[in-house]
Amino acid sequence: MPELILRVAVPSPLPQTFDYLAPPDCDPAALRPGLRIRVPFGRRRIIGFLLEINPRTERNPDSLRSVDAIIDTEPVLSPELIALLEWARHYYHHPPGEVFATALPVLLRQGEPALLPVPTPCWRITPAGQNALAAPAALRRAPVQRLLLDHLLQYPDGIAIESLLGVVRNTAATLHALHEKTWVEPIAPAGESWLDPPPARGPSLILNEAQAAAIAAVAAELERFQVFLLEGVTGSGKTEVYLHLIEAVLARDRQALVLVPEIGLTPQLLARFRERLPEPLAVLHSGLGDRERLNAWLLARDGIARVVVGTRSAVFAPLQRPGLLIVDEEHDTSFKQQEGFRYHARDLAVIRGQQLGVPVVLGSATPALESCHNVQRRRYRLLRLPERVGGTEPPIEILDLRRQPLTEGLSQPLLERIQAHLARDEQVLLFLNRRGFAPVLFCHECGWSSQCRHCDARMTFHLRQRRLLCHHCGDNRPADAACPLCGSIDLRALGHGTERLETVLRREFPSTALTRIDRDSTRRRGSLEALLADIQAGGPRLLIGTQMLAKGHHFPAVTLVGIVDADQGLYGVDFRASERMAQLILQVAGRAGRADKPGTVLIQTHHPNHPLLKILVSQGYPAFAAAALTERRAAWLPPFTHQALLRAEAVAAEQATAFLRAGLALAEPLADGVELLGPAPAPMERRAGRYRAQLLLQAAQRQDLHRFLDLWVPLLRTQHRDHRVRWSLDVDPIELY
Ligand code: ADP
Ligand code: ZN
Ligand code: ZN
Numbered sequence: 151m152p153e154l155i156l157r158v159a160v161p162s163p164l165p166q167t168f169d170y171l172a173p174p175d176c177d178p179a180a181l182r183p184g185l186r187i188r189v190p191f192g193r194r195r196i197i198g199f200l201l202e203i204n205p206r207t208e209r210n211p212d213s214l215r216s217v218d219a220i221i222d223t224e225p226v227l228s229p230e231l232i233a234l235l236e237w238a239r240h241y242y243h244h245p246p247g248e249v250f251a252t253a254l255p256v257l258l259r260q261g262e263p264a265l266l267p268v269p270t271p272c273w274r275i276t277p278a279g280q281n282a283l284a285a286p287a288a289l290r291r292a293p294v295q296r297l298l299l300d301h302l303l304q305y306p307d308g309i310a311i312e313s314l315l316g317v318v319r320n321t322a323a324t325l326h327a328l329h330e331k332t333w334v335e336p337i338a339p340a341g342e343s344w345l346d347p348p349p350a351r352g353p354s355l356i357l358n359e360a361q362a363a364a365i366a367a368v369a370a371e372l373e374r375f376q377v378f379l380l381e382g383v384t385g386s387g388k389t390e391v392y393l394h395l396i397e398a399v400l401a402r403d404r405q406a407l408v409l410v411p412e413i414g415l416t417p418q419l420l421a422r423f424r425e426r427l428p429e430p431l432a433v434l435h436s437g438l439g440d441r442e443r444l445n446a447w448l449l450a451r452d453g454i455a456r457v458v459v460g461t462r463s464a465v466f467a468p469l470q471r472p473g474l475l476i477v478d479e480e481h482d483t484s485f486k487q488q489e490g491f492r493y494h495a496r497d498l499a500v501i502r503g504q505q506l507g508v509p510v511v512l513g514s515a516t517p518a519l520e521s522c523h524n525v526q527r528r529r530y531r532l533l534r535l536p537e538r539v540g541g542t543e544p545p546i547e548i549l550d551l552r553r554q555p556l557t558e559g560l561s562q563p564l565l566e567r568i569q570a571h572l573a574r575d576e577q578v579l580l581f582l583n584r585r586g587f588a589p590v591l592f593c594h595e596c597g598w599s600s601q602c603r604h605c606d607a608r609m610t611f612h613l614r615q616r617r618l619l620c621h622h623c624g625d626n627r628p629a630d631a632a633c634p635l636c637g638s639i640d641l642r643a644l645g646h647g648t649e650r651l652e653t654v655l656r657r658e659f660p661s662t663a664l665t666r667i668d669r670d671s672t673r674r675r676g677s678l679e680a681l682l683a684d685i686q687a688g689g690p691r692l693l694i695g696t697q698m699l700a701k702g703h704h705f706p707a708v709t710l711v712g713i714v715d716a717d718q719g720l721y722g723v724d725f726r727a728s729e730r731m732a733q734l735i736l737q738v739a740g741r742a743g744r745a746d747k748p749g750t751v752l753i754q755t756h757h758p759n760h761p762l763l764k765i766l767v768s769q770g771y772p773a774f775a776a777a778a779l780t781e782r783r784a785a786w787l788p789p790f791t792h793q794a795l796l797r798a799e800a801v802a803a804e805q806a807t808a809f810l811r812a813g814l815a816l817a818e819p820l821a822d823g824v825e826l827l828g829p830a831p832a833p834m835e836r837r838a839g840r841y842r843a844q845l846l847l848q849a850a851q852r853q854d855l856h857r858f859l860d861l862w863v864p865l866l867r868t869q870h871r872d873h874r875v876r877w878s879l880d881v882d883p884i885e886l887y
Contacts, residue, residue: 154178156217157205159235159246160191160198161259165867167201167246169209171216183232184225186261188218197221197261199250201232226264227254228451231468234502241501241856242881243863244491252491253466255444266448272308272337273325275299279333293683294318294676295328297417308337312445316420316433316459320675357394361387364533365394368509372398372473375504379480379521380513381772382535383543384740385704388513389419391535392476393426395511400429400456404473404508408459409495411482412436413701415461417679427457434460434467462487465495465502472506475499479701480512480521481733483884492880515740515771516733519782522775523789544711544742544749546735546767550758558654559646564712564752565658572662572691576709576747579693580651581700581738583718585668586610587650588643591618591629595638600630604839611643612670613653623838651694651714659692667695700738708742709749716755720763723833724886725787728762732774735766788882792852794859795883796845796866797832800875803841809875810845816865817847823854833886840876846886 154172170189172181185200195218227235239249251259258264275283279299282288289296301317302309314321328334357365360382368378382388396406410419415435423431432446432455449455453470460467462485477485477496485495496512503510512521512530524530537543554561571578590608591600600609602620609618611629619626632639643650652666665681672678682703685693693699693708719731735753743749757763762781766774783790796813798806810829817826825848832842849855863879 153211154181155204155209155211155214156181156187156200157202158187158189158198158217159201159250160189160196161247161251162191162196163245163247165243165245165864168198169205169214171211171214172203173217173220176217176220180220180223182225183229184227186221186226186258186264188221188261190215190218197259199227199232200225201236221261222264224264226258226451228468230472230506231466233505234466234498237501237505238491238493238498242491242493243859243879244493248491252463252487252493255440255447257440257444258447262444264448264451266445266452266454272310273302273314273334274305274308274337275302276333276335278331279328282331282333292327292680293687294320294324294679295333297679297683298324298328299333301421302334312432312442312449313424313430315438315442315446316415316435317417318676318679319417319437323675355390357390358387358539360535360537361391361394364391364535365398367531367533368395368511369398371509372402373507375507375509377500377503377510377512377524377530378533379517379525379530380511380533380535381515381517382513383515383538383736383771385538385541386515386535387539388478388515388535389422390539392478392511392513393423395474395476396427396457399473400427402473404471405450405453405455405469406457406474406476407464407467407469407472407499408457408476408478409464409485409499410459410461410478411701412461412484413698414479414482415459416703418704420459423457423459429456431455431457431459432467434458434464436461436463462495465498472508474508475503475506475510477510477512478514480514481516481518482701483730486884488885489878492878492883494882494884497882516736517775519729519775519779520789522772523779526779538748541743542748544739544751546739546751546753548758548763548767549752549754551754551756552758557658558650559714559754560651560654560658561754564754567710567750567752568655568659568692568712571710572659574709575691577685577688577691577693577705577707578710578712579695579699579705579708579738579741580655580712580714581695581697582646582648582651582714583696583734584610584645584647584715585649585670585696586619586621586647587613587653588647589645590643592642592644593633593636593638594640594642595633596636598633598635604836606834606836610647613643613649622834646714648694648696655692655694662692663690664692664694665690667693667699669696669698672698697734697737700734700741703741705741706743707747709747711738711742711749711751713738713751713753716753716763717757720755720757720760725782725785726884728760729778732762732766732771732778736771786848791848791850792855793883794847794855795880795886796847796877797842797880798829798844798875798877799837799840799842801840802874803831803835803843805872805874806841806843809870809872809877810843812870813845813862813866816869817845817858817862820858820861821847822858823851824849824858844886 156170157167239246283299399406432449434446450458451468458467477499480496525532568578588611591611600618602609605622607622609620616629617626618629648668739751765777798809800806827846829843829845
């Protein structure tokens with residue numbers, strides 16, 4: 151009998167898959183793609199995934215090594231998932247081992263049985279816990295525990311821990327703390343505990359016309375691939391549309407996959423899904439432990455979880471009977487992985503939908519220009535929810551900062567408006583996307599400034615810690631008391647961060663309760679949830695924050711939103727700066743108000759006549775997107791061209807550029823229809839002590855770019871083995887540094 155050859159993805163950084171001989175005693179009928187197998191690799195034994203049986207191969211069977219053992223009797227990966235992973239590794243030109251490592255749970259890759267364990271215990275609230283909930287004082291200092299207890303109240307017969315994940319960020323620790331206080335207790339699971347009946351369902355809403363039309367459009371296409379762009383301002387009822395579509399899919403006995411941004415996977419969102427959907431739900435996000443992740447993965451694969459909600463890598467979640475893919479906040483940059491395997495989860499969701507023949511719904515208040523372009527090209531169908539449910543959007547006003555006296559970055563009109571809203575006992579939110587006290591410490595005597603030793607960047611001054619911190623490499627040291635150059639003690643903090651804003655506002659509004667939300671103020675586990683719960687409860691009247699505060703959360707009592715500094719984004723180095731700024735402005739604006747109190751948005755800028763900003767403010771996002779696309783077309787930029795970026799870094803600048811120059815020489819004879827731009831230093835050339843340079847590739851036709859990459863990337867790998875240079879390829883980069 152001819153020997154069977156198996157093509158296997160192994161965990162290694164090498165760019166190819168490997169061929170092995172099937173074990174001599176194995177039954178050929180038992181071999182199927184998706185099985186895990188143990189193979190010799192160098193001097194090690196490792197676990198790989200069988201991709202193909204008897205592939206077309208040039209290798210002489212005599213030169214192949216034999217598989218040690220076949221681990222599974224049933225494939226752990228479906229043909230569909232294998233097809234997606236194979237597509238992704240070719241498109242992104244990335245080694246299969248790293249693609250599989252990103253996409254699959256670590257325990258699966260380590261050979262753990264791919265079977266759901268016996269159900270873990272259920273938890274329920276005790277009478278003592280109910281008393282604690284009823285006595286407001288008992289939980290005032292523990293809003294996270296309150297949140298979880300509140301949730302448990304809905305399940306008098308107990309609920310499995312799997313179903314509680316994501317209700318708060320650190321479910322296990324919170325349960326433990328509650329258990330210590332005897333406010334919750336574990337009980338024996340009844341059968342398959344993840345199938346507990348969901349709580350009583352909230353009343354279904356009467357859809358408005360736009361919602362009904364959007365739902366009907368997608369519902370008519372549930373049996374085939376079609377991408378829909380659901381564009382609607384925050385509060386226009388997009389989530390409601392998702393929920394109805396998911397219900398339609400569940401009614402057909404299919405599963406739905408919902409991708410949300412890193413920061414968008416909030417307890418509020420999950421609570422709403424759990425409350426509305428009659429079927430078990432699995433949550434996949436980066437905060438899960440290995441075991442939790444594998445369990446959620448298996449629940450999805452076995453079709454027990456009918457709805458899977460997750461962040462970026464959940465695009466690779468296995469689905470037994472997929473029926474619909476949804477990407478919420480599709481413009482969010484957290485869908486793009488920025489290191490290692492640099493895939494874009496939204497783009498892969500579209501590919502997956504195509505491979506599966508199911509619809510894909512991309513939702514956003516501020517769609518990516520790429521998606522708007524796909525609507526213009528009639529690739530995607532546009533569904534619009536033009537209005538906030540039962541209300542209007544907050545009007546946006548521009549505050550011209552030119553020649554205005556500023557109090558630590560705040561103009562008089564803004565301060566007066568804050569005062570007026572606070573006087574009416576309304577909440578005010580101020581947005582500043584820069585943490586720390588000031589972005590630089592500066593000597594008034596000689597001009598010295600706090601440069602980072604390892605980066606072409608300044609160190610941010612943090613007042614409370616009295617330290618200088620580099621936000622790029624993490625280096626930090628005590629803030630200088632005197633200038634290291636001239637000894638002067640006239641050191642000044644220039645510019646504004648959230649910490650400084652807090653100081654100013656505490657001084658201006660001394661009797662107002664204030665909360666700051668940024669990475670520094672939420673470092674402790676659970677502190678973000680605690681601060682947010684406090685805001686929802688109406689405690690603080692003034693909210694200050696970075697984009698941590700801008701995404702995912704609703705603050706219905708906020709009636710004034712101030713964007714302290716819009717200029718950061720208007721003239722950034724990256725051509726996407728204005729798109730990001732527009733998205734951020736509307737995202738922050740969307741936090742404010744509710745139907746009866748729509749609120750106002752004020753934008754401070756020194757560039758009140760910036761053309762795109764004016765269009766955004768006066769005509770809204772669709773007009774902004776159209777104008778920005780016109781600029782992109784004229785400038786010959788994505789989405790009218792397609793890009794890939796070859797990045798290189800080394801301890802010496804010359805090593806990185808030499809690598810890129812050699813890459814350029816290899817590229818020139820192959821680059822048919824592809825423009826080669828560079829090599830050039832990265833916008834921040836030195837970072838963490840390494841010099842960075844890049845070569846940009848650009849083509850009018852995507853096929854030209856990929857035909858070129860198929861030829862060029864293998865050459866780069868084989869011809870350049872300067873181990874001092876670290877390099878990576880970024881296909882469809884979203885940031886050019
Ligand atoms: P989005 O996802 O676009 O921000 P949501 O779906 O969260 O919007 O809707 C905003 C608010 O309006 C929610 O509180 C939701 O319950 C409510 N809502 C949505 N659709 C309707 C409707 N048809 N009738 C009444 N309230 C609705
Ligand atoms: Zn000095
Ligand atoms: Zn640094």
